[in-house]
Amino acid sequence: MSSRSNKSLICISCPIGCHLTVEYDKDNLREENIKISGNKCSRGITYGREEVLAPKRTVTATVSIASEIQRRLPVKTTKHIDKVLIFELLDNLYSLKVKPPVNIGERLIENFKGTGVDVVATMKLDR
Amino acid sequence: MKNKVLDVAIIGAGVTGASIARKLSAYKLDIALIEKETDVAFGVSKANSGIIHAGFHHPPVTLKSKLEIMGNSMFDQLNRELHFPFKRCGIIVAAMSVEEMKTIQELYQRGVNNGVIGIELCNRSRMLELEPNLNSDVTGGLYAPTGGIIEPYRFVFSLVESARKNGVNIITNFEVVDKRETNNTYTLISSTGESIKARYVINASGLYADKISELFGAKKFKITPRKGEYYLLDKSSSYRPSRVIFPVPTKISKGILVVPTVEGTTLIGPTAENINDREDFSTSIENFEKIFYATRRLVPAISERDIITSFAGVRPAAEGGDFIIESYPDVPKFINAAGIQSPGLTASPAIAEYVKDLLKKQGCRLVEKPDYDPYLDETVKLREMDHSSADQLFQKDPRYGNIICRCENVSEAEIVHAIHQGHTTLDGIKFYTRAQMGRCQGGFCSYKIIKIIHRETGLPFEKITKRGRESYILKGSIEDDWKGVVEVTNTSLQGGTTRDMQTGSPDNNAQSAGGNEGNT
Amino acid sequence: MREAVFDTVVVGGGAAGLAASKIIAERGYRVALVERENRLGGILNQCIHNGFGLHYFKEELTGPEYAQRFIETTAGTPNIEVFLETTVMDVKTSRADNNNSGKGSTNSPGTKEVFCYSSRYGVLKIITKTIVLAMGSRERNRGNIGIPGTRPAGIFTAGLAQRFVNIEGYSPGENVVIIGSGDIGLIMARRMTLIGARVLAVIEIQPYPSGLTRNIVQCLRDFDIPLHLSHIVSRIYGRDRVEAVDVTPVRNGKPEMEETFKIKCDTLLLSVGLVPENELSKKFGVKINPETGGAVVDAHMMTSVDGVFSCGNVLHIHDLVDYVSEESIAAASFACDYMEERGKWPAAEQFPTVASSNIKYVIPNSYDPEINNRFFFRPMIVKNNAKLCIRMENEDKEQKTLLEKRLLHVQPSEMVSVNIKSERIKEFLRDGEENRLVFSIQ
Numbered sequence A: 001m002s003s004r005s006n007k008s009l010i011c012i013s014c015p016i017g018c019h020l021t022v023e024y025d026k027d028n029l030r031e032e033n034i035k036i037s038g039n040k041c042s043r044g045i046t047y048g049r050e051e052v053l054a055p056k057r058t059v060t061a062t063v064s065i066a067s068e069i070q071r072r073l074p075v076k077t078t079k080h081i082d083k084v085l086i087f088e089l090l091d092n093l094y095s096l097k098v099k100p101p102v103n104i105g106e107r108l109i110e111n112f113k114g115t116g117v118d119v120v121a122t123m124k125l126d127r
Numbered sequence B: 001m002k003n004k005v006l007d008v009a010i011i012g013a014g015v016t017g018a019s020i021a022r023k024l025s026a027y028k029l030d031i032a033l034i035e036k037e038t039d040v041a042f043g044v045s046k047a048n049s050g051i052i053h054a055g056f057h058h059p060p061v062t063l064k065s066k067l068e069i070m071g072n073s074m075f076d077q078l079n080r081e082l083h084f085p086f087k088r089c090g091i092i093v094a095a096m097s098v099e100e101m102k103t104i105q106e107l108y109q110r111g112v113n114n115g116v117i118g119i120e121l122c123n124r125s126r127m128l129e130l131e132p133n134l135n136s137d138v139t140g141g142l143y144a145p146t147g148g149i150i151e152p153y154r155f156v157f158s159l160v161e162s163a164r165k166n167g168v169n170i171i172t173n174f175e176v177v178d179k180r181e182t183n184n185t186y187t188l189i190s191s192t193g194e195s196i197k198a199r200y201v202i203n204a205s206g207l208y209a210d211k212i213s214e215l216f217g218a219k220k221f222k223i224t225p226r227k228g229e230y231y232l233l234d235k236s237s238s239y240r241p242s243r244v245i246f247p248v249p250t251k252i253s254k255g256i257l258v259v260p261t262v263e264g265t266t267l268i269g270p271t272a273e274n275i276n277d278r279e280d281f282s283t284s285i286e287n288f289e290k291i292f293y294a295t296r297r298l299v300p301a302i303s304e305r306d307i308i309t310s311f312a313g314v315r316p317a318a319e320g321g322d323f324i325i326e327s328y329p330d331v332p333k334f335i336n337a338a339g340i341q342s343p344g345l346t347a348s349p350a351i352a353e354y355v356k357d358l359l360k361k362q363g364c365r366l367v368e369k370p371d372y373d374p375y376l377d378e379t380v381k382l383r384e385m386d387h388s389s390a391d392q393l394f395q396k397d398p399r400y401g402n403i404i405c406r407c408e409n410v411s412e413a414e415i416v417h418a419i420h421q422g423h424t425t426l427d428g429i430k431f432y433t434r435a436q437m438g439r440c441q442g443g444f445c446s447y448k449i450i451k452i453i454h455r456e457t458g459l460p461f462e463k464i465t466k467r468g469r470e471s472y473i474l475k476g477s478i479e480d481d482w483k484g485v486v487e488v489t490n491t492s493l494q495g496g497t498t499r500d501m502q503t504g505s506p507d508n509n510a511q512s513a514g515g516n517e518g519n520t
Numbered sequence C: 001m002r003e004a005v006f007d008t009v010v011v012g013g014g015a016a017g018l019a020a021s022k023i024i025a026e027r028g029y030r031v032a033l034v035e036r037e038n039r040l041g042g043i044l045n046q047c048i049h050n051g052f053g054l055h056y057f058k059e060e061l062t063g064p065e066y067a068q069r070f071i072e073t074t075a076g077t078p079n080i081e082v083f084l085e086t087t088v089m090d091v092k093t094s095r096a097d098n099n100n101s102g103k104g105s106t107n108s109p110g111t112k113e114v115f116c117y118s119s120r121y122g123v124l125k126i127i128t129k130t131i132v133l134a135m136g137s138r139e140r141n142r143g144n145i146g147i148p149g150t151r152p153a154g155i156f157t158a159g160l161a162q163r164f165v166n167i168e169g170y171s172p173g174e175n176v177v178i179i180g181s182g183d184i185g186l187i188m189a190r191r192m193t194l195i196g197a198r199v200l201a202v203i204e205i206q207p208y209p210s211g212l213t214r215n216i217v218q219c220l221r222d223f224d225i226p227l228h229l230s231h232i233v234s235r236i237y238g239r240d241r242v243e244a245v246d247v248t249p250v251r252n253g254k255p256e257m258e259e260t261f262k263i264k265c266d267t268l269l270l271s272v273g274l275v276p277e278n279e280l281s282k283k284f285g286v287k288i289n290p291e292t293g294g295a296v297v298d299a300h301m302m303t304s305v306d307g308v309f310s311c312g313n314v315l316h317i318h319d320l321v322d323y324v325s326e327e328s329i330a331a332a333s334f335a336c337d338y339m340e341e342r343g344k345w346p347a348a349e350q351f352p353t354v355a356s357s358n359i360k361y362v363i364p365n366s367y368d369p370e371i372n373n374r375f376f377f378r379p380m381i382v383k384n385n386a387k388l389c390i391r392m393e394n395e396d397k398e399q400k401t402l403l404e405k406r407l408l409h410v411q412p413s414e415m416v417s418v419n420i421k422s423e424r425i426k427e428f429l430r431d432g433e434e435n436r437l438v439f440s441i442q
Helices: A042-053 A083-094 B015-024 B063-082 B098-114 B124-130 B152-165 B206-215 B285-298 B344-361 B387-396 B412-420 B426-433 B446-457 B506-519 C015-026 C042-046 C063-075 C158-168 C183-194 C213-223 C279-283 C321-340 C422-428
Strands: A004-010 A019-025 A035-037 A060-065 A072-077 A096-098 A107-109 A119-121 B005-011 B031-034 B091-095 B120-123 B140-144 B148-150 B169-171 B176-182 B185-190 B195-203 B223-233 B244-247 B257-260 B266-269 B307-318 B324-328 B331-338 B403-405 B501-503 C002-011 C031-034 C050-052 C080-083 C086-093 C112-118 C122-133 C137-139 C155-157 C175-179 C198-203 C231-237 C244-251 C261-264 C267-270 C274-276 C308-310 C351-355 C359-363 C373-379 C383-393 C399-410 C416-420 C436-441
Touching: A004 A042, A004 C213, A019 A042, A035 A042, A060 A083, A072 C158, A083 A096, A083 A107, A096 A107, B005 B015, B005 B185, B015 B031, B015 B152, B015 B331, B015 B344, B031 B152, B031 B195, B063 B152, B063 B344, B091 B098, B091 B124, B098 B120, B098 B140, B120 B124, B124 B140, B148 B152, B152 B169, B152 B426, B176 B206, B195 B206, B195 B344, B206 B223, B206 B307, B206 B331, B223 B285, B244 B285, B257 B285, B266 B285, B324 B344, B331 B344, B387 C112, B387 C122, B403 B412, B403 B446, B412 B426, B412 B446, B426 B446, B446 C158, C002 C015, C002 C112, C002 C321, C015 C031, C015 C042, C015 C063, C015 C080, C015 C122, C015 C321, C031 C086, C031 C112, C031 C122, C042 C063, C042 C158, C050 C063, C063 C080, C063 C321, C086 C279, C122 C321, C137 C158, C155 C158, C158 C183, C158 C267, C175 C183, C183 C198, C183 C213, C183 C267, C198 C231, C308 C321, C321 C373, C351 C359, C359 C436, C373 C436, C383 C416, C399 C416, C399 C422, C399 C436
Parallel strands: A060 A096, B005 B031, B005 B195, B031 B169, B091 B244, B195 B331, C002 C031, C002 C122, C031 C080, C122 C308, C155 C267, C175 C198, C175 C267, C351 C436
Antiparallel strands: A004 A019, A019 A035, A060 A072, A072 A119, A096 B501, A107 A119, B091 B140, B120 B140, B176 B185, B185 B195, B223 B266, B223 B307, B244 B257, B257 B266, B324 B331, C086 C112, C112 C122, C137 C274, C231 C244, C244 C261, C359 C373, C373 C416, C383 C399, C383 C436
């Protein structure tokens, strides 16, 4: 007998927030073994699987900028990043200092720790 | 200041100390007005009902009553000189029963005996004519047209500005904790070890007047802190009365009032509760209910939906209930002006006269200054201007066109003026300009005001306070706060970066903030 | 005093004002876009988190990115003149426009004078045909919710704290309690955590969260921040700076004082709701709906003052900026229709909409049978598999069901929208009757 586990999650792929029930085998954690119910669309399945296998989030934060307009430049990760890496990423971000001009989408960190995730600016600051 | 011996040191820059300082500034005297808080009017004077009483509450034998009547009559001239927010809107006392009408009769007689001008007894319909929003169950009441309203802290600010203009030294953040006495000179010592020397000392220290009196070996008495809670209601409230409404007083208190403030809001309160802690400014659910219950009995339409804010003030009640304004044969050159609670605001100009006379009796030479100027320029208030005068003003100083506080329409220039008058805390600027006093309570403008304080005074953001002492608004810049900062260079970043970067340093940040300011 | 003439004055350069300006300019009218801050974008500039644009742009954007999309389209348009750091102080309308008050100048019917103050332009009088009100909202504060205790430093509305953190780069505190589970409060719980502060609790008086579900998950659960539902902060301690708060459970609407517990903290953030900022509107007689705090608007998003339109958070509080943009585009289009067809507009008679069982309000407050109407309404209950029912009610109280619809999940924090085609409405319309459209959820 394998050990089946239950987890109730709220899908955050969109504002509807489906209440998901995720069933999985703790000892045999494979994508095809994860059963998801309560979802209203396929994004719920992707979300439920990810939350069990390797929860990921988009990180938004700010970095220092020598701008006349404001002291912080907002940034985001281009993709979801493993939750466990969030604080390490923040350590990197908080020690950066950017000089204007900077545009939306401009890359500040490329391929963070080999994850394929970049950090880009999300505000245009000309000076 | 340290080595110079002043003529007079006044301890306490509330309405009493400020009135005395301004009065004495007409004479050839070196004067210091000393305040323990960061700003003047930050004690008893900032949180009270703001009433100029007509003079029917106290029996004529008391000093209170004598100075109240005299003080009341001095406000028109004072206002012509100093231009503080003041209006003789009249006071009514509403009786809700035949029983209460008996007390009204007594008050009326007392008022007549005290010489209150224009006081009248009112029947029900006269009361409702005077105040249509009054509870229609009103039996009758009293009307005293000479009563009025004032913004107490702005009155103090005007007095202090006038005193400063006429040479008085204003010293804040100086808490008198000790004194020495040598060669007919008192040395006042602060909690931080600084000292001020003066030949005469006047104790106007409000809630701490008993302690200062004791320090000087003068009369022993006890100040009982008496807390009063208030609620401030939005300008848009439809039931706002046009006169101050009092209930029929009880033996211990004048009751909970409905006050139409000079600036258009409605103030309800105060409660009256003897407490132990002189700095307990907390409010409670019980008193919230009490205040709304009591004031709805007067004006039934009063609604808690209109609350902008609540606050509490503490009055310095002295034993016996009367003011203690006196000098003592065994303590030369020391004067107490203590126990100044209601009607202290009304009486304050008369208290100043009274103290001046005591000072003279103590041997202080009062020689009039030929260049004494009792007048202050009127402070510009954008919110009271029409569009074309505003336009002319903007030509002269464009900063008047930059609206910082959108609720009360206060401009950048007005805030800068407040800062230059020495008000460098958020509360000080609020009391001076009304910015942050409206319905958003600083939600939109306080960050702008912090930036202006920073620009005008050079104070770093994290050193700016709400009301002095340790009341810091911010906990430092984000970079400093972040405990896990790793010094990284471009190359240490995984995969490198695609643009020019440098590691952060607090110095650079300070510069960028400055640059931002220079741009506004 | 400087004078200028524009077809439309848009008051406010946030999400609503930007979308409205864009549409009006595209239709060939000259727009004065008046913004009191030193740049466009409004509150979006400080909302650095993502989750914006899923409906409108079909992709996930952060606040500044969402704003920039609109700023770019407006900035390059010759029909739009932007007045930054400029505050609209006053509006004068001619008497003909305004049924509510006698206040107004003697200018020709339909013309409005908008008085703006700024350092750069002095007093600027803009003469215009139409006004779009897009001033947004303000946050409810400590005074509004009357928490007993002291008044120390360290109490911030969540939006003000967000401004300090994201724009000014300063931290409001280290140990934080958040009152209210509104979206800004939840977002700030995460944000404070990410700048190294400790968020000790989120306190919500209702038995359910008042913010979006995804924010509960991403902002609280992810960082193990406790959410205390059915609790209030019953007292604030601290002389100079916040030192602690009392937290008290609420049962059946009553605080259980004996179960009160204390949390030591130095900072209190308030996320207890937004209020449409209609002080300007009230000044010139715009009728206000007490349920929303916003203007009463007809089927064309026009207020009680002729030629004055309202959209975005100044009309009613939205939970998604996408809906703000959509609503503002609709309001702007109606404003253009109004200018095109002046004098003979609106063509059709309008009838009232009514919020009934379990619905707080319906926007707009009336409908036009000649157009396809889009309604926004806010549920008052939390329910799965709810049934939306829209009925036509006449004076004899006879009701006919016009539309029934299953709603998978409703909750007060999520606004619902529904479209009803002109043809469908006309089927039910009766001559000489009141034809009230009654909305309910069961």
